[in-house]
Amino acid sequence: MTTYRQPGLVLTDHRFPVPLDHARPDRERIEVFGREVVAAGRAGADREGLPWLVYLEGGPGFGARRFIGPQAWLGRAVEEFRVLLLDQRGTGRSTPANRQTLPLRGTPAEQAAYLAHFRADSIVRDCELIRRRLTGGAPWTVLGQSFGGFCATHYLSAAPEGLERVVVTGGLPSLHASADEVYRAAAPRILRKNEAHFTRYPQDAERTRAILTHLLEHEVTLPGGGTLTPEAFQSLGILLGSGDGTHQLHLLLEGAFVPTPGGPRLADAFLEQIQAQLSFAGHPLYAVLHEAIYAQGRGPTDWAAERVRAEHPEFDARAALDEGRTPFFTGESVHPWHFTTDPALAPLRETAELLAARADWAPLYDPERLAANEVPVAAAVYHDDMYVDTAHSLETARAVRGLRTWVTDEFEHDGLRAGGPRVLDRLLALSRDEL
Known part of the structure; x- marks a missing residue:
C-alpha cells in the first residue's frame, strides 16, 4: 500500500489479487486496483470507524475517475465514508x-475467452473478495454510475448480503431487454438530441454537411493514425448525452476548416480534438465488451x-x-x-x-431475488437520458422491492x-427514508 496526501484528502493505493475465473479460484489470478480516499481530518484512528463506500465507474472499460482534492460528489462522500475508487478489472491500473x-x-479465440470474464458478474465477485478484506465482513455502500449501476443491480441479484445500501445514478438497466x-x-x-442541437445551433447543420461532404470525397487520417470516415465523425454524437x-x-465544429493553397481542408487543430474524442486507446474494453453488457443468454449480440x-x-x-438533408450524429454505440x-x-x-458471435452469456439479473430485495436502494433516473432508456429504468425500479427513484x-x-x-x-437521503 502507498499513502499520500492531496488538499483535504488522504489517499491509499491498494492492489488486490483476484481469480481471473471465480469458478476456478485456484487457477490464474489478476490484479484489481483501488484507491482509498479519506477526509484529511479523519485520516488518523478515526478512519477505522468510518463505513466504506465503493464507487463503480461507468463504461464498461473505464477506470475510476481521478480526482484532485474533494471535487464533485467525492467531497460529500468523504464527510461520512471511507471511499474506495475501484478500477474494475482490465481498466485503469x-x-x-x-x-x-x-x-x-x-x-483471438483465447483472447475472447479471457475477456468473457470481464463483465458485471466477475466485477461483483471481485468486489465481494475486496469487501471482506477491507471491512472484515461488514457490508458496504455501493455507488454505481451508468454501467456501474448495471454492476450494482447485479450485486443486488447475486450478493445482497454484502450491501449496506445502493445508490445508482443513470444506471438502472433493463432486466430483460x-x-x-x-x-x-x-x-x-x-434523434431528439440531434434535433435539439441543430435548433440551438442552426449554423452547425451547414458545418456538418460540409464536413461529411469533405469526408466522402477525401480520405482523412487523424494524428494518431486512425481514419476519419463519415461514420466515425458521426459518432461524435456521443457528446450529446x-x-x-x-x-x-x-x-468543435466551428473550427473545422482552414484555407490552404489547395482549397479548404480540415484543420490540424480540429483533427487533434477529434482524435481525443474518438480514440479508444485509453478504454478499449468499452468497444470490445460494449454490447456484451446487454447479453443474457438469448443468442449473440x-x-x-x-x-x-x-x-x-x-x-x-x-x-x-x-x-x-443534414445527416444526424449517432450516439453511444460500437x-x-x-x-x-x-x-x-x-x-x-x-x-x-468472436465476442459478438458468442451465444452462451449467463443471465446477469435475478428478477425473483430483486422482487424480494431488502437492501435500501435509491436511483437517479434522468428523464431523457440518451444512454440509458428511462422507460427501461423505471420498469426495473418497479421490479426491485423498496427501490426509490428520483x-x-x-x-x-x-x-x-x-x-x-x-x-x-x-440519493443517500432517499435511501435512508429522510425524504
Whole structure:
C-alpha cells in the first residue's frame, strides 16, 4: 500500500489479487486496483470507524475517475465514508487488457475467452473478495454510475448480503431487454438530441454537411493514425448525452476548416480534438465488451447497434446529403468499422467478432431475488437520458422491492459529475427514508 496526501484528502493505493475465473479460484489470478480516499481530518484512528463506500465507474472499460482534492460528489462522500475508487478489472491500473497485452493470451479465440470474464458478474465477485478484506465482513455502500449501476443491480441479484445500501445514478438497466431492444429504444432519443442541437445551433447543420461532404470525397487520417470516415465523425454524437455536450460539439465544429493553397481542408487543430474524442486507446474494453453488457443468454449480440443504425435513414450520410438533408450524429454505440478505423482497436477485430458471435452469456439479473430485495436502494433516473432508456429504468425500479427513484430533467447522464455533492446527498437521503 502507498499513502499520500492531496488538499483535504488522504489517499491509499491498494492492489488486490483476484481469480481471473471465480469458478476456478485456484487457477490464474489478476490484479484489481483501488484507491482509498479519506477526509484529511479523519485520516488518523478515526478512519477505522468510518463505513466504506465503493464507487463503480461507468463504461464498461473505464477506470475510476481521478480526482484532485474533494471535487464533485467525492467531497460529500468523504464527510461520512471511507471511499474506495475501484478500477474494475482490465481498466485503469488494474491488470490491463488492451491491444498491447491481449496478444499475451494467445489467439483471438483465447483472447475472447479471457475477456468473457470481464463483465458485471466477475466485477461483483471481485468486489465481494475486496469487501471482506477491507471491512472484515461488514457490508458496504455501493455507488454505481451508468454501467456501474448495471454492476450494482447485479450485486443486488447475486450478493445482497454484502450491501449496506445502493445508490445508482443513470444506471438502472433493463432486466430483460436484448441489445437490439436497447438500441431500438435509444434511437428516438438520439434523434431528439440531434434535433435539439441543430435548433440551438442552426449554423452547425451547414458545418456538418460540409464536413461529411469533405469526408466522402477525401480520405482523412487523424494524428494518431486512425481514419476519419463519415461514420466515425458521426459518432461524435456521443457528446450529446452529457449536460454540456451540445456546447462542446458546437465549439468543435466551428473550427473545422482552414484555407490552404489547395482549397479548404480540415484543420490540424480540429483533427487533434477529434482524435481525443474518438480514440479508444485509453478504454478499449468499452468497444470490445460494449454490447456484451446487454447479453443474457438469448443468442449473440452480433453487432446490434449496426443493425439498428441501418433502420434509420437519418444516419445515412450519403443519402441525406443527396436529398439535401443534414445527416444526424449517432450516439453511444460500437460498430464493426470501429475495429478498422481506430488503431487501438484494429488488432482486436477478430476477438471482437468472436465476442459478438458468442451465444452462451449467463443471465446477469435475478428478477425473483430483486422482487424480494431488502437492501435500501435509491436511483437517479434522468428523464431523457440518451444512454440509458428511462422507460427501461423505471420498469426495473418497479421490479426491485423498496427501490426509490428520483426522476429529474435537471441533469443529463453525467448528473453525478455535473451536480456536485447535491446528487449524492439527495440519493443517500432517499435511501435512508429522510425524504
